[in-house]
Amino acid sequence: MDIQSKLKELSEKVDSMKEQIQTEEATKTAFVLPFINLLGYDIFNPTEVVPEFTADVGLKKGEKVDYAIFQNGIPILIIECKHWVESLDTHSSQLIRYFHVSKSRFALLTNGVEYRFYTDLEEKNKMDDKPFLEFTITNLKDSIINEISKFHKSNFDVTKILNNASSLKYTKEIKKVFNSELIKPSTEFTRFFASKVYSGRLTERVMEQFGELVHKAINQLISDKVNDRLQSALHKETEQQIEENIDEVEISKIDTTEEELDGFKIVVAILRRKIEHERIFFRDTQSYFGILLDNNNRKPLCRLHLDGGKKYLGLIGENKKETKVLIETIDDIYTHEEALLQAIDYYE
Incomplete structure (x- = not known):
């Protein structure tokens, strides 16, 4: 199961169970540990996930952060957890103290529902006041899932995350400011x-x-942009529907003959010397009987023109230009086997 599926599963679990979670410890067990686990870390391996990690600050001894994730013997993420009903706004100062004495470049403050990731973009070894990544697990967007996946054990790269953290943090703050200006x-x-x-x-x-x-003016502009997008999408959908209706009408007018099907069998008999017969398809149109590679209109192999007074075999050149050759009967197709086999090479 990929990380997106696991996050969706955890999201649904949190949404359905949170009202039954009465304590901070239950929050850790039900919500936070599964999150650590889906990041690829073994929560039962004390060399990888350390609960109650000691983070003594100055004269204050016995200070402990809830979890520390280790990689190669070095802490890479410290995690402070709260009960899911608690607001995280008043608890970042506690994490700042832990961050300062740990060697980790990343810190996570969470109540199992909200997640806030911090680093030290503004002053080295001092945790920023504002998170660079913030999300609610019950309302995840694809862009956020992509950022979460960077903390997966198999992807974790300090430099890459730090390089992107600045962009994430300030983009988020700009959006907040702009939203405030809109209001x-x-x-x-x-x-x-x-x-x-x-x-x-x-x-x-x-x-x-x-x-x-x-x-x-600005709110009207945004509304107009949204409407333009919607109209464009509706226009494309309408065009697609019209094309499908036209195709259906054209198909209803097509009468595939026995002679065309016999001709197709001859072409298959020739081409299967180079490719499997399952890769050879036909599409009958009002103008010609087309034979294609992999059922792809952009890979024509030849065309049969058998509905008129005279019969033609349409051979396809390297530039996909069709050359019609006169045939008396469909058996004459065999005389052009070299050209037919050559058509396959244009796509293989």
Whole structure:
């Protein structure tokens, strides 16, 4: 089972069981340990996952972090856990102390539902105040799953995670700021746009008016962009439906003859000297009887034109250009076996 499937399974478990989890210890057992396990670490191996890891700070002895994950004898991730009903906002300072004395470059604060990953982007060996990766396990997006997978035992690479952590952290913070401006534009945000379009003096009254205008304009712009995307998607879906309907109409007009099927059998008999007969397909159209490699329209092998007064075999050249040759009967196909076999080489 891949990590995406395991996360989905854990997500469903958390969602269905959390109301029954009454303590911090139960949270660890039911939610946090399974998360560590799906990252590929053996929770029963004390050289890999250490519970109650000692993290003494200065004169304070006996300080312990809930778990430390080790790799090659070095801690790579320390984890502090809380009861799932607790908010994590007031507990990061505790983890900061543990981070400072450990050799780990990463720390995780979790209540089994919310997960916050930290590192030391701003000052080495001092945990940042804000996490670079944050998610709720019951509401995972593919982009987040991709980031979680980087902590898997088989993928773990400190340098790669750190290189990406900065981008993740500041992108997340920018999105938060922008979302806040969408709800209520700040003076600086309003002034930026007002100065671009208004040539007069930006008085308090003017700024108040522009605050409303900026809020309205940006939200309308986003709405228009979303509608454009929806219309584009609907247009493509409509075009696809029309094409399918046209194909159905064309198919209903096609009458595959016994002669065409006999011709197909002759072509198969020739081509199977080079390829398995299961790879040879036909598609009958109103214009010709096409014979294809791997049922792919972009891999034509030859075409039979048998519905008119004269019969033709369409041979396919290297540039996929068709050359029609006159045949008296379908048995004449055998005389062109070299050209037919050559067509396979264009795709193999």
